[in-house]
Amino acid sequence: MSRVEIRSYFPKSDLVNFAVLACLILIVLPLSMDIFRLNLVGKYLTYAFVALGLVLCWGYGGILSLGQGIFFGLGGYCMAMFLKLEASDPESTKIQSTPGIPDFMDWNQLTELPWFWEPFYSLPFTIIAVLIVPTIFAYIIGVAMFKRRVGGVYFAIITQAVASILTILIIGQQGYTGGVNGITDLRTLLGWDIRTDSAKYFLYYLNAILLFACLFFAQWVRKSKLGRILLAMREREDRVRFSGYDVSNFKIFVFCLGAAFSAIGGAMFTLQVGFMSPSFVGIVPSIEMVIFCAVGGRMSIFGAIYGTLLVNWAKTTFSESFPELWLFAMGALFIGVVMAFPGGLAGLYTDKVLPFCKKFIQKTRSGKKPQQIKVGPPKNDELASPDLAAVK
């Protein structure tokens, strides 16, 4: 790629956004808090993967999935299965009636490891599974729904139903999944204790780096023609179809991408928090993840991350001191963001803060000049295309 091309994918304003976010996540937060709090931030940031996927799916593609917890959970469970097998070596499980299998299986009278657990002895397989299993699952749902032109609220409800099915299944099949408690008591990764402070620091940074990798990929998607097609599709699906695009493939792609992002988040969650349970799979967590994205701004990949951090920080603070108030606040957040600030924090920033700053700078620079008032809606930076002049 030439420099000009790279510029077209990463315009100056976005580079600044990347730098600010990197500064915050990689430097400011780690320096300003102890490892307990930082680990908490790391946990929040695993949800940011989901929110980031939702920006592409929902903000750009207009596909609202209320079942992102499915993919977060699948990714998390894949990782948890590997860690659990490592934690259940015959030596440390010798008091069980069947040593060498995870404790919850023993409690449920299982006498041998189920076949689908076997491959999770291998780390490479696990890493591939973390990415592939949720993506294939999303692909199946996507093909079934989008090829038949099911979208909008129907899609939202079906994803919700699938999330609910999966939760019931996980809770019901205790012997295979650990049931309602989930897979707990995870200790080491290839012999490396993930519960020490140094491991937590390492995992925090690994998580941050993966998040930035996903961010870069998301940036590429939204600045490529695919991003513009998604916007076009959201507005005039028929026009896109009759310009020769198979609209459903684009929807399937972006839905799978969102699923893959969520799965990475889920796997990192398991590593950092040390367990995975069905309470991250179902309807309630899934729709909560949508609000992280909505608060940050459904059209802004950076907004989604700030939104996730902010809502989760508020949740932790509130539920520590006033647990009853939290649900009220959360409910109000849903209503408020939808009715008053559909653009979320990012929208607020581009529509209100930025013009104000510009006006202020203009005023101080040239006191005499009359203010220029722009006709039409303010040009949203998120929609701006690569600079034409730069390409020529």
Place this chain on the structure above:
Amino acid sequence: MVTQKDFVLAVEGLTVSFDGFKAVNDLSFYVEEGEIRVIIGPNGAGKTTVLDLICGKTRSTEGSIKFRGKELTKMSEPAIVHSGIGRKFQNPSIYEELTVFENLEISFPRGHSVFGALAFKRSAEVIAAVEEVADEIFLSEHLGKTAGLLSHGQKQWLEIGMLLIQKPDLLMLDEPVAGMSVAERKKTAELLNKITQNRSVLVIEHDMQFVEDIAHRVTVMHQGKVLSEGSMDFVKNDPKVVEVYLGH
């Protein structure tokens, strides 16, 4: 019967029924290479449905639609587009959030697969094609403008431009001058005459003056069937047509 090779489009026995209501009923007509065919008819005659059927938006119940001998009724919409058919919708259907340039670029016939779109590069060829079309549709000044800010007439032209950049062999236009000023209408007629040099066009239009200006042949539809067909003069004097338009 003439052999099918002479026709770009052969519609035969086309029927579609919505829960028993036949919006198009045993319809047949043929469009020749390089012809501008206009379909007129009272509201509810099934004109737009015919275009929907040809481009695959609606699936026929019976009958066949052959484009250059290829059967369209079983093909997917994008495949129909790729075989060389372009369709303009009744209301200007453009992407208002994108710029004029991006609107045209999306319609440029390359990078139509998911990964093609991801890897799509704005090459000199693309820019040249976009500029050429923008020039034809009188919008070269507005390439960087958000399409939502264009006037109604300009939006119509933009959508025509989005079709032109696909280089279709058959262009289908649904009321291309609806809501246009007299001056814009004239310009559009000019534009259509220019762009129809090397392709066939199927137009739905209500504006009779405009129809007279552009039509080679006219098909009059009524209640899902062909009522009359021929030159504008012939159709205008056909007693059946007069009755449908004036009799009620």
Place this chain on the structure above:
Amino acid sequence: MFADYTTTELVSIFAMQGFAGLILFSVFVLMALGLAIIFGQMGVINMAHGEFMILGAYITYIISNLFSSYLPGLFDLYFFLAMIVAFFATAALGALVEWGMIRHLYRRPLDTLLATWGLSLILQQIYRSVFGAREVGVSLPDWLMGSVPLSDMIEIPINGLFVMGLTIIISVSIYLLMFRSRWGSQVRAVVQNRPMAAAVGINTEKTDRRTFALGCGIAGIAGSAFTMIGSTGPTAGQLYIVDTFLVVVFGGAQSLVGTIASAFTISQSQSTMEFFLSGSMAKVLTLLVVVGILMLRPQGLFALKMRH
């Protein structure tokens, strides 16, 4: 799985499970009818529908307590009053919500979904603060207790019969209201062509509000009926919302008959399977089949083929 049972046992199992399914069916129908009216007729997804139902249940609980403390002589009749109060209270709340929230979001169905979810969280917390987190049950009047023996092995509980009767009466009234009354034709007119309906003098805003209120009111009755067969907790509504939506979508959103038919299919298959499998697996299988069928036939079982 049938091998362990004799034929007569199997017959009674199916009959008993079938009847248990009928009670589930009644609750589904009552909840789904309200939802179907709101979603099918207005295109609005009301995620707080379950909480509206629970409001009806709590109102019934309050009224039953009031009767047992102050009017023990009339306790046998409290349920009828409770149902009426539940209907009007939830309908009033529905009208308020429509006015304050829904009407601003008619063109944004996905956003309505999120906003009503927010509302459901708030309502849940209110219930928790007022009534406590524990489930509450009402005491049934004597005439609703006990059961009717049909044979040595088959017994039909009276409260179940009562709920079913109630369901039939309400379904029939809704049908008459929607398809035989002037008001119903106005609602349908607004659904089919809003500008045209407005042009012929229908107050579309008022129609919307009343439709929404009616849907919520029916949820209130559903909640009232729900107390007959189960206890009520702050989050009980959430348990039913997805199932109910599936019922509505499965039936074909615009068809009331479809809603009832799909409620019947789903509840029957679930309760019959429940006997042979564990409850959770029965539910998983039922939902999977429904989702599977919806993937094959997204318009639902009873949808019209529409032009455009």
